[in-house]
Amino acid sequence: MTGIILGSGLHKMVEELQNPEVLYENNETFHKKMVIKANFEGKEILVFKGRSHIYEGAKEKDIISNILLSKNYNVKNLIITNAAGGVNNYYKTTDLMLINSHINNSLVKFSGLKPVNNIYNPDLNKRIIELAIKNKILLRCGVYFSLLGPVYETKSDIRILKKLRVDAVGMSTVPEVLFSKLNNINFIGISCITNLVKENPTGILNHSEVEETGYKAYNKFLKLIKLLVKEL
Numbered sequence: 001m002t003g004i005i006l007g008s009g010l011h012k013m014v015e016e017l018q019n020p021e022v023l024y025e026n027n028e029t030f031h032k033k034m035v036i037k038a039n040f041e042g043k044e045i046l047v048f049k050g051r052s053h054i055y056e057g058a059k060e061k062d063i064i065s066n067i068l069l070s071k072n073y074n075v076k077n078l079i080i081t082n083a084a085g086g087v088n089n090y091y092k093t094t095d096l097m098l099i100n101s102h103i104n105n106s107l108v109k110f111s112g113l114k115p116v117n118n119i120y121n122p123d124l125n126k127r128i129i130e131l132a133i134k135n136k137i138l139l140r141c142g143v144y145f146s147l148l149g150p151v152y153e154t155k156s157d158i159r160i161l162k163k164l165r166v167d168a169v170g171m172s173t174v175p176e177v178l179f180s181k182l183n184n185i186n187f188i189g190i191s192c193i194t195n196l197v198k199e200n201p202t203g204i205l206n207h208s209e210v211e212e213t214g215y216k217a218y219n220k221f222l223k224l225i226k227l228l229v230k231e232l
Helices: 011-016 065-072 122-134 155-163 174-182 207-216 218-231
Strands: 002-006 018-026 033-040 043-049 077-086 096-104 139-146 168-170 186-196
Touching: 002 011, 002 065, 002 218, 011 033, 011 043, 011 218, 043 065, 043 218, 065 174, 077 174, 077 218, 096 122, 096 174, 096 218, 122 139, 122 186, 122 218, 139 174, 139 186, 168 186, 174 186, 186 218
Parallel strands: 002 043, 002 077, 077 186, 096 139, 139 168
Antiparallel strands: 018 033, 033 043, 077 168, 096 186
16 A cells, blocks of 8 residues: 655645545644545555644654554555755756655654665665656655744755755654654655745745645646556
8 A cells, every 4th residue: 555645735636536535634733634545546545634743742643643554554655745945946836856865853753763874765766766757757856854843944044954955945754754764664755845945035935825836736746646656
């Protein structure tokens, strides 16, 4: 079974599911959560709409709850997606980025996790890149920086991120990646670039704008997800 964690603005995918069965639902959190078992592209999948964040005051068990459920349902491959700010000057909004490394500033750590240089499977990422090229999907590759949130980056933050050669920045994913690794779940990380991180922005960013850009990227995101579910 394949599992998919949907980032902000990418939740429209639930409309594509066949024979959906809601396993869990919580509308009281900021990011409303739902877990759905369904059929998609001829396969059974587990879809996670929404996640708990550290800045919401969520406890560790809530932050990794999607991974725990993935483990309980014997998910073999997990696609972890997020909405992220593009730090790389070449990125544009609605770009998709395959995560090949990360910097963990979330302060979340798990005992028993051994140091791993290639925490993101390079062979699996290579397969996905080749798949994207074959199907004419622009897929960036880069480093994801995990911040605590819930505020967006200051000018000083941005200068540091650029010096660190970070490509995208967000407020999730890394705890899920680490716990997936600890539990031997195959995973990939995909960021949807919903805003550009600049020292001199032209406006004030808010969550609704992030979601709106996610909707604009939806068609290319859906095309990629369909390919991944079929091929992984």
